[in-house]
């Protein structure tokens with residue numbers, strides 16, 4: 001087995017701009033990174049840096065203008081919709097907003113069974129799997145007959161995670177999966193992601209603007225700015241000894257519990273900004 005489950009090379013993504021005089025808007029300017037089986041690669045950067053676009057490109061939702069995306073040794077960036085469907089069991093997604101990502105008119109059982117039905121899993125087997133999935137994400141089995149609106153944001157995100165796990169994927173693109181949740185719920189859902197990884201060996205491409213979250217989750221981290229990766233490597237190394245001034249700013253902006261230290265970091269950050277690095 002290749003040590004690269006996902007391999008992105010020199011990826012360029014452009015969005016069309018209305019009007020024939022306008023050239024397309026280039027969002028990713030030749031991005032390269034890889035994800036190994038069972039690891040978490042964090043993608044961090046300010047709003048608009050292109051993190052979501054990169055995740056969408058992996059999912060086939062934003063077409064690549066140039067470059068390649070290889071999954072398990074197979075080029076996937078130009079796949080047709082039909083061929084994409086065969087990958088659905090391998091690559092899944094958890095979106096940011098648990099309030100809009102679940103169909104409000106379906107019961108939890110229907111939501112979790114849908115991907116299994118598409119895979120022609122027999123009804124009895126599907127029902128047993130739904131129970132197991134709920135158990136895996138810490139929800140009671142009587143959740144099956146209820147609707148999404150009967151659950152809190154954190155519980156809904158657990159349901160979204162259960163749905164992503166239904167087909168036993170090897171890679172999940174997590175796009176800001178905790179940023180709509182309050183802090184204590186965030187911590188519990190992050191722990192759940194880690195527990196699931198320890199148990200199943202799934203890999204995550206984990207998108208967040210929050211360096212504290214990325215640091216908690218990632219084995220390796222890519223720091224994005226203006227559609228480029230400005231720093232990439234082992235998470236401990238990047239966060240302990242950042243090379244790029246932008247990474248240093250992100251680190252200084254991340255909250256710390258000690259108010260004196262927080263004040264000192266704010267001053268350091270202002271110094272960096274004055275030096276013209278922002």
Ligand SMILES: Nc1ncnc2c1ncn2[C@@H]1O[C@H](COP(=O)(O)OP(=O)(O)OP(=O)(O)O)[C@@H](O)[C@H]1O
Nearest residue numbers: 015025027045046047048049050051052053054209
């Ligand atoms: N469908 C689209 N059509 C045109 N431009 C888009 C589209 N989607 C995103 N963009 C633009 O691409 C750039 C990158 O957006 P993207 O959502 O990938 O960034 P991001 O880092 O995920 O930001 P955020 O953290 O705010 O979600 C932004 O300037 C955005 O306006």
